[in-house]
Amino acid sequence: MHSKALPFPIGRIELVILMASLMALNALAIDIMLPALGLISADFALPAVNDRQWVITSYIYGMAIGSIAHGSLADRFGRKPVLLVTIAIYIVFGIFCALAWDYDLLLIARFIQGLGASAMGVLVNSIIRDRYEGDAMARTMSTIMMVFMIVPIIAPMLGQMVLMVAPWKAIFAVLSSAGLGVFLWVLTRLPETLHPDNKTLIRPRAIASAWYQVIFNRNSFGHVMASGLMMAPLFAYIASAQQIFVDIFGAEDIFVYIFALNAAAMSLGNFANSRIVMRFGARRVSQSALIFFILVSIIHFVLAMAGGINIWTFTALLVPSMAMVGLTGANFSSIAMQPFGKIAGVASSFQNFARSAMSASIGATVGLQFDGTVLPLALGFLVCGTASLAVIVWAERGRLFRRVQTNVSRESLLNIDRL
Numbered sequence: 047m048h049s050k051a052l053p054f055p056i057g058r059i060e061l062v063i064l065m066a067s068l069m070a071l072n073a074l075a076i077d078i079m080l081p082a083l084g085l086i087s088a089d090f091a092l093p094a095v096n097d098r099q100w101v102i103t104s105y106i107y108g109m110a111i112g113s114i115a116h117g118s119l120a121d122r123f124g125r126k127p128v129l130l131v132t133i134a135i136y137i138v139f140g141i142f143c144a145l146a147w148d149y150d151l152l153l154i155a156r157f158i159q160g161l162g163a164s165a166m167g168v169l170v171n172s173i174i175r176d177r178y179e180g181d182a183m184a185r186t187m188s189t190i191m192m193v194f195m196i197v198p199i200i201a202p203m204l205g206q207m208v209l210m211v212a213p214w215k216a217i218f219a220v221l222s223s224a225g226l227g228v229f230l231w232v233l234t235r236l237p238e239t240l241h242p243d244n245k246t247l248i249r250p251r252a253i254a255s256a257w258y259q260v261i262f263n264r265n266s267f268g269h270v271m272a273s274g275l276m277m278a279p280l281f282a283y284i285a286s287a288q289q290i291f292v293d294i295f296g297a298e299d300i301f302v303y304i305f306a307l308n309a310a311a312m313s314l315g316n317f318a319n320s321r322i323v324m325r326f327g328a329r330r331v332s333q334s335a336l337i338f339f340i341l342v343s344i345i346h347f348v349l350a351m352a353g354g355i356n357i358w359t360f361t362a363l364l365v366p367s368m369a370m371v372g373l374t375g376a377n378f379s380s381i382a383m384q385p386f387g388k389i390a391g392v393a394s395s396f397q398n399f400a401r402s403a404m405s406a407s408i409g410a411t412v413g414l415q416f417d418g419t420v421l422p423l424a425l426g427f428l429v430c431g432t433a434s435l436a437v438i439v440w441a442e443r444g445r446l447f448r449r450v451q452t453n454v455s456r457e458s459l460l461n462i463d464r465l
Contacts, residue, residue: 062189066196067228069170071136071225072163076102076284077198078202078220079205080305082217083099083288085213086098086214089214090152092149096413096414098288098289099410100153101153101156103406103409103413104154105156105160106409108159108163111403112160112163112165113164113395116395120169121246121392122246122247124240125238126238129169132163132164132166133225133232135162135163139158140225141219143156144219175386175394188317189316190376191313198312199313203302204220205302246392257396259389265442266383266384267382268437268438268441269381269438269441270382270401272336272434272435272438273382273434275434276336276339276374277405278409278412279412282409282412283423285413286423288301290416293418304357308368311372312368314372315368316375328380330447330449333438335374338370339367340432343367343431344428346363346428
């Protein structure tokens with residue numbers, strides 16, 4: 047446990063669920079929209095078939111850009127005040143999305159909603175780093191991710207249910223209602239985790255110095271880049287999933303269930319990681335998962351080139367790929383955050399910005415290559431996975447599968463095991 051951690055009145059289980067709920071607001075804002083993309087495209091008479099993807103990617107770009115500021119604000123004013131303000135932005139601009147009468151206005155509102163929501167990932171990392179470090183942090187983050195992944199499993203189904211009884215704009219009312227629920231939970235239950243001694247003034251030179259530390263820590267920044275490369279094909283898949291399953295496979299009726307299956311695979315990967323990371327270490331687990339991801343991607347690409355992909359082979363290859371993403375995400379993030387306990391907010395903010403900017407740019411580029419086949423996505427998976435491994439080899443100076451011991455107290459390990 048962090049040596050300057052404040053007394054923590056809420057239970058560990060509640061902390062995990064609350065942190066997962068904060069992260070889930072982002073997943074909900076993205077995945078609940080998938081069944082509605084075709085209706086949005088038709089209502090606004092979008093000229094190009096891939097234009098509908100901007101409902102997803104505009105939000106992701108907002109998440110990327112917004113990440114740069116929230117850490118510094120949280121290091122100055124505390125985690126809780128920044129969370130409350132940014133959740134309020136999420137709620138208000140969800141309402142603006144519902145009221146948008148023009149597609150450009152919708153995308154602007156989505157972008158600003160993403161700007162606010164970007165605080166969720168940044169501050170969850172910071173809050174957990176305030177409490178834990180090393181493999182203990184990786185295990186806690188995996189537990190959070192495991193709970194959080196329930197939302198991507200059910201979000202498209204929820205969106206489909208809303209569309210059965212209301213127009214697509216009602217989906218944004220659901221998002222704002224969910225945001226309000228989490229806002230009240232944070233307001234009434236979450237204590238401040240930033241110790242007063244660790245508060246820092248917002249000084250450009252100090253922030254620049256912190257960014258310098260983050261960028262030029264070879265191992266840390268390498269894992270940030272590797273994480274961004276692994277998230278990129280995930281974003282590309284999310285952005286183009288509705289077109290793949292509906293336009294290619296004609297599987298509109300079962301699309302939400304297959305999407306849920308893949309989200310469940312990611313959740314299972316995070317669950318497995320939470321069980322094994324303390325035994326084997328974050329590096330060994332994540333690097334093994336990354337290599338397996340590349341092997342599956344090779345098979346996917348070869349079959350796509352040969353025209354041997356149908357809905358069942360596509361799903362059979364996607365499920366293990368998503369599980370491996372689940373085994374890498376929390377571990378890469380935890381390794382990247384390890385050196386930055388006293389500047390956790392700024393470090394998490396910059397890392398989330400770099401990670402999200404990379405994944406959003408590459409993911410959007412891959413998604414917009416959709417040409418009526420799965421080949422662009424399969425190639426994106428293979429290239430991103432291979433590049434991620436190359437970055438990890440560089441970051442670790444060629445020494446893979448090693449385990450780095452951290453100064454985690456016996457009390458921290460016992461607290462984690464009780465989860």
